[in-house]
Each structure stands twice: as C-alpha cells, then as structure tokens.
Amino acid sequence: MRWTSALAIYVLFWSFSVFLVLPFGVKTTREVGGEHVPGQAESAPHEFRSGRTAWRVTVVATVLFVLFQLNYSYGWITPLSVDLFDRGNMVTR
Template sequence: MNWYAILAIYFLFWVLSGFIMLPFGIRTPDETGEVLLKGQADSAPSNFRPWRVVVRTTILSAVLFGLYYANYVEGWVTMDRFSALHRAG
C-alpha cells in the first residue's frame, strides 16, 4: 500500500470517527443549569471542547485504521470469504 493511500484512508477514518465522537460529553444549558442567552437554541452545547473531540477522534481513528491495516496485511476478511457465503446459500 502506498503512503498516500495510507494517509487518504486514515483521513477517511478520522472524519468518520469525528462524526462518531461529536455527541459524546456534550451537555445542554438545561443539564448544566446555565441561563440561555437571547437567541440561543435550547439544544446548543454549553461545554463544547473541540480539542477533547480531536484527541478522542484521533485515538478512535488510529485504532480503526490499525484494524483495517492489519486486515489488509494478514487477509483475515477478504472478498473470497463473502463470495463463499453467497455460493453456500
């Protein structure tokens, strides 16, 4: 696998992990007891910490990409296994 393919696939895992991690740890003003500002939505987060999301995203994407790359090298799950299931049915 080329290094630019590795970077591109890792970036895709990172973006997907970012969307997975966004809702974790977010609290609304109702949950924290803060007063809403004029024009603020009820669902707006009051404690959003972007660097915490970035760190969690990076950890999750590294784990997922590590599993993907290990499967690529070791060949645990291949297309042949899926076609064998299709032929058996």
C-alpha cells in the same frame, strides 16, 4: 500499500470518526444549570472543547485504522467472506 494511500485512508477514518465522537460527552446549558440564551437551540452544547474532541477523534481513528491495516495485511475479512449472494462463483465477462 503506498504511504500516500495509507494517509488518505487515515484521513477518511479521521473525518468519519468525527461523527462517531461528537455526540458523546456533550452537555446542554439546561443540564449544566446555566441560563438559556434567547435564540440558542436547546440542544446546543454548553461548552465545546475542540481540543478534547480532536484528541478523542484521533484516538478512535487510529484504532480503526490499525484494525484496517492489520486486516489488509493478514486478510482476516475478505470480500468473499462477506459475499451474501454467493456471487464468488460467477464468471464475469
């Protein structure tokens, strides 16, 4: 695999990992015991720490990418191993 392809796949893993990491560790103003600001959603985080979130996302994306690379190299899971409809024997024209 070329390094540009690997970089593009890592960026995809990173962007998808944002959605995995964002919900964890968030405390609302009510949970912290702070005063609710009028017009603010009750589910809004009290404090958003972008640095910590970016670090967590990077760790998760790196672990997932390493697993992807190892699977790519060693072929642990292939398309035929997850063929649910037994289409591996079909001849396509």
